[in-house]
Amino acid sequence: xxxxxxxxxxxxxxxxxxxxxxxxxxxxxxxxxxxxxxxxxxxxxxxxxxxxxxxxxxxxxxxxxxxxxxxxxxxxxxxxxxxxxxxxxxxxxxxxxxxxxxxxxxxxxxxxxxxxxxxxxxxxxxxxxxxxxxxxxxxxxxxxxxxxxxxxxxxxxxxxxxxxxxxxxxxxxxxxxxxxxxxxxxxxxxxxxxxxxxxxxxxxxxxxxxxxxxxxxxxxxxxxxxxxxxxxxxxxxxxxxxxxxxxxxxxxxxxxxxxxxxxxxxxxxxxxxxxxxxxxxxxxxxxxxxxxxxxxxxxxxxxxxxxxxxxxxxxxxxxxxxxxxxxxxxxxxxxxxxxxxxxxxxxxxxxxxxxxxxxxxxxxxxxx
Amino acid sequence: xxxxxxxxxxxxxxxxxxxxxxxxxxxxxxxxxxxxxxxxxxxxxxxxxxxxxxxxxxxxxxxxxxxxxxxxxxxxxxxxxxxxxxxxxxxxxxxxxxxxxxxxxxxxxxxxxxxxxxxxxxxxxxxxxxxxxxxxxxxxxxxxxxxxxxxxxxxxxxxxxxxxxxxxxxxxxxxxxxxx
Numbered sequence: 100x101x102x103x104x105x106x107x108x109x110x111x112x113x114x115x116x117x118x119x120x121x122x123x124x125x126x127x128x129x130x131x132x133x134x135x136x137x138x139x140x141x142x143x144x145x146x147x148x149x150x151x152x153x154x155x156x157x158x159x160x161x162x163x164x165x166x167x168x169x170x171x172x173x174x175x176x177x178x179x180x181x182x183x184x185x186x187x188x189x190x191x192x193x194x195x196x197x198x199x200x201x202x203x204x205x206x207x208x209x210x211x212x213x214x215x216x217x218x219x220x221x222x223x224x225x226x227x228x229x230x231x232x233x234x235x236x237x238x239x240x241x242x243x244x245x246x247x248x249x250x251x252x253x254x255x256x257x258x259x260x261x262x263x264x265x266x267x268x269x270x271x272x273x274x275x276x277x278x279x280x281x282x283x284x285x286x287x288x289x290x291x292x293x294x295x296x297x298x299x300x301x302x303x304x305x306x307x308x309x310x311x312x313x314x315x316x317x318x319x320x321x322x323x324x325x326x327x328x329x330x331x332x333x334x335x336x337x338x339x340x341x342x343x344x345x346x347x348x349x350x351x352x353x354x355x356x357x358x359x360x361x362x363x364x365x366x367x368x369x370x371x372x373x374x375x376x377x378x379x380x381x382x383x384x385x386x387x388x389x390x391x392x393x394x395x396x397x398x399x400x401x402x403x404x405x406x407x408x409x410x411x412x413x414x415x416x417x418x419x420x421x422x423x424x425x426x427x428x429x430x431x432x433x434x435x436x437x438x439x440x441x442x443x444x445x446x447x448x449x450x451x452x453x454x455x456x457x458x459x460x461x462x463x464x465x466x467x
Numbered sequence: 468x469x470x471x472x473x474x475x476x477x478x479x480x481x482x483x484x485x486x487x488x489x490x491x492x493x494x495x496x497x498x499x500x501x502x503x504x505x506x507x508x509x510x511x512x513x514x515x516x517x518x519x520x521x522x523x524x525x526x527x528x529x530x531x532x533x534x535x536x537x538x539x540x541x542x543x544x545x546x547x548x549x550x551x552x553x554x555x556x557x558x559x560x561x562x563x564x565x566x567x568x569x570x571x572x573x574x575x576x577x578x579x580x581x582x583x584x585x586x587x588x589x590x591x592x593x594x595x596x597x598x599x600x601x602x603x604x605x606x607x608x609x610x611x612x613x614x615x616x617x618x619x620x621x622x623x624x625x626x627x628x629x630x631x632x633x634x635x636x637x638x639x640x641x642x643x644x645x646x647x
Contacts, residue, residue, distance in 0.1 A: 202616050266606035268616065269623055289596055289634070293626035301622050305615070 123412050124149065127156075127165070130410050135160055136349060136421045160421050162407050168415030182240045185265045186210065187284075187320070189375065190229050197248065198320050201271045201282075208260045210248060213450040217255060218247035238262050251451060269294035272302065273317065278456065279366070282317040283332075286324030286379040292331045299364060313367040313463055315456070319397065319449065323378025326406040326425065333386040334358035336368060336393070343386050345426040346406075368393035369459050372440060373449050377401035381433050382425050388438060389427045394466065395440040396459050398449055402437035544614075547621060548604055554628065555600050562597060562635060566590060568642050578645055586641055593638065596631045600624060 128144045139159045147155050156163040166174060185203015189196050199205045199212040216224055219235040227235075238244060239262065246258045269290055271282040279302050283291060299314070330343050337343070339360040346354045370384050372395050381400050387393035404425045410418045426432050442462045448454045569590060573583045603624055607617060 202613065264606065266603055266620075268620055269627075272616075272619060289592070289630055290599075290627055293630045294623040297622040297626035298619060301619050 123414060123416075124152075126412055127152075127418055130418060131159060131163075131420060134349065134408075134410075134420070134422055135163075136405065136424060138349070162403070162405065163418070163420045166417045166419065168417075171409075171417045181266070182264045183237055183262050184244060184246075184260045185263075185267070186236075188216070188229060188233055188236065193226070195224055195227075195229070195232050197246075198284075200265070200267045200284075201273070203265045203267065204261045204263050205246075205258070208258045210246065210258045210260065211251065212452070214251065215249040216246060217249055218245075220245050221247075240264055270298040272298060273452070278315060279312055280315045280317065280456070282320070283380070284320045284322070286321070286326075286328040286332065286383065288325035288328050291324070291328050292335065295332060296335065311366065313369050313459075314364070315369045315371065315459060317371045317452075318376045318380045318384055319371050319373040321376050321380030323380055323403070326379050326382060326423070329379035329383040330356050330386070331359070333383050335361075336364050336387060337390060338363065341390065342428045344382065344428060345430075347424045347426060348422060367463070369463070370395050371455055371459075372397040372400050372438060374398055374401055374437075376438075378403045378406070381438055385427050385433050385438050388441070389429055394442070394462065395438060396442045396455065396462060397440050397444060398446065399439055399443070400433065400437040402433055402435050404433040544617060544621075548607055551621065551624065551628075552601070552604050555597060555604065558628070558632065558635065559597055559601075562590070562593060565635065565639060565642060566594075568646070569638075572642065572645055582641070582645060586638055586645075589634065589638055593631060593634055596627070596634075600628055600631070 124147055128147060131139050132144060137160075143155070143159050147159075152165055156165060183203075184205045185200045185207075186205040187198035187200070189198060195216040197205065197210060197212075197214055197216050199210050199214075216232070218224060219232070222235070224232050224235070236244060242262050243259050244262060246260055247255055248258065250256050267284075269285075269287065271284075273280045273282055279299075281295070281298055281302070283295065285291065326346070333343055334341075334357075337358040339358055341358040343356045343358055346356060348354075368387060370387065370393050372380075372384055376384065376397075377400065381402070381404055384393070384395060384400065385404065388395050404427075405421045406423045406425065407419050408422045410420070412418060424432060424434065442458060444455065444458050448458065569583065569586050572578050573580065573587070603620075607620055607624075
C-alpha cells in the first residue's frame with residue numbers, strides 16, 4: 100500500500116512538472132499585459148519563468164493562479180459529482196476545521212459543523228497541510244472513515260462517517276425551522292438566485308415564522324463565486340433600478356449595475372459574515388449594507404472586491420487573473436479593508452450558531 | 468408425612484393464601500381460574516381480551532394507514548422526479564434543435580458573426596446548466612437528504628430550470644432575429 104502511495108505521489112509530481120514545463124510563458128505575459136486590472140511592469144513580466152511561475156504570478160496579482168488542465172477539471176467538476184464525507188475543510192492558521200454540509204455523510208453521522216478535526220482513522224492530522232488532510236479524508240464510495248473531533252463544549256468524540264456520492268443543496272435551510280435561516284456557500288452563475296428564491300418560497304409555506312421575522316442568511320462559509328450572480332441576488336431585495344454598484348475595468352471601463360425588475364422580498368435581512376466571507380459574497384453583503392437593506396452580524400470580512408477571469412492556454416492549462424473591481428453605490432470598495440459588521444461579535448462566538456442567533460435576536464430587539 | 472410432602476403442602480398453602488383477596492382472574496392461575504369461573508369473572512376476562520384485541524387491531528390499522536401514506540408519498544416523490552426528468556429531456560431536445568439553427572447561422576453569409584459567437588457561448592452555458600439539472604435529479608433519487616430537504620431540492624431545481632427556460636427563450640428570440 101505504501102508503495103502504491105509513493106508511486107502515485109511520484110506520478111503526481113511528474114505530471115505537475117510536465118505541466119509547468121509546458122506552460123506557455125509568452126501567452127501568459129501577453130494576457131497579463133493586455134488585460135490585468137492593474138497593468139504590470141515589463142520587468143515583473145520578464146521575471147516570470149517556468150521555475151518561479153506560481154510565486155512570481157502572485158507578486159504581480161495576489162489572486163492570479165495557473166492550473167494544469169487536470170487541476171482545472173477537478174476544480175470545475177459539478178457539485179453533483181462529489182463523493183466523500185459531505186464536508187468542506189479549511190485551515191485556520193494550522194488548525195483544520197470541518198464545515199459540514201446538510202444531508203451529507205458527516206451531517207448524518209452527527210458531526211457538528213465547524214469543529215476542529217483531530218484525527219482520521221486514528222492518525223493525528225497535526226502538522227499536515229490541507230491537501231494531505233483532504234487526501235486522507237477522501238476514499239472509495241461506500242467506505243467509512245473514523246473522524247476524531249474536538250467538541251465545542253470541550254472533550255473529543257469519534258464519528259464513523261460513510262463516504263458517498265453527495266449533491267449539496269445550493270441554498271441550505273438550517274434547522275430549527277422557527278427561524279428563517281438559510282446558508283449560502285457559493286454564488287454559482289444562474290444557479291444560486293433561483294435556488295434562493297425557491298428556498299424562500301418554500302420557507303414561507305413550511306416554516307411557522309411571522310412574516311415580519313427577519314431572514315438570516317449565513318455567509319460565514321461563502322468564499323465567493325460569480326460576481327453577477329451576487330448582483331442578481333442583491334437585486335432580489337432592492338427596488339428595480341436601484342444602483343447596486345459599479346464594475347470597473349481596465350482603461351477607464353466602468354459599468355453601473357442596477358437591480359432588475361421582478362418580485363422583491365421585503366422582510367428584514369440579517370447577514371452573518373466573518374473572515375471567510377469573501378469576493379462575490381462580500382459584494383452581495385456590501386451592497387445590502389450600503390443601501391441599508393441588511394445589517395451585518397459577525398466579524399470583519401476577508402476584503403476582496405475584485406473579480407477574476409479564466410483564460411485557457413494552448414497547452415490546456417488555465418490562467419486565472421484579476422480583471423475587474425467592484426465599487427459599492429457610495430464609490431468605495433471592500434478590497435484590503437473588508438466589510439465591518441454592524442454588530443461585531445467575539446472571535447470565539449463565530450463557530451457557535453446558537454450563540455450568533457442570540458446575538459442577532461438582541462440586535463433585532465435594539466434595532467427593530 | 469415426610470419433610471418433602473410437608474414442604475409441598477406449605478407451597479400450595481402459600482399459593483392459596485397469595486390468591487386470596489385478588490378478584491382479578493388474570494392473576495389466579497388454576498385456582499384463580501376456578502374461582503373466576505364460579506364468580507362470573509371468566510366472561511369479564513373474555514370481554515377484556517376482546518377489548519384489548521380490538522385496541523391492538525386499531526393500532527395495527529393506524530400503522531398500516533401510515534405506512535401506506537409514506538409509501539404513497541415516496542412513490543409520489545418518485546413520480547415527481549420522473550416528471551422533472553421528462554421536462555429536462557424535452558428541454559434538451561429543444562436545445563439540440565436550437566444548436567443546429569445557430570450552427571446554420573454561423574455558416575450563413577451576412578450574419579453578424581460576433582453575435583453568433585456570443586449566442587454559441589450562451590448556448591454552451593445553457594447546455595452545461597441542463598446537464599447539471601440532469602445529474603442533480605439522478606443524485607436526488609438516491610440522496611441521503613431527508614424528505615423535507617428532497618422537497619426543497621426539487622423546488623430549487625424547478626426554479627433553476629425555469630431560469631434556464633427563460634435563457635433558452637431569449638436565445639431562440641435572438642436566433643430568429645439574426646436569421647431574419
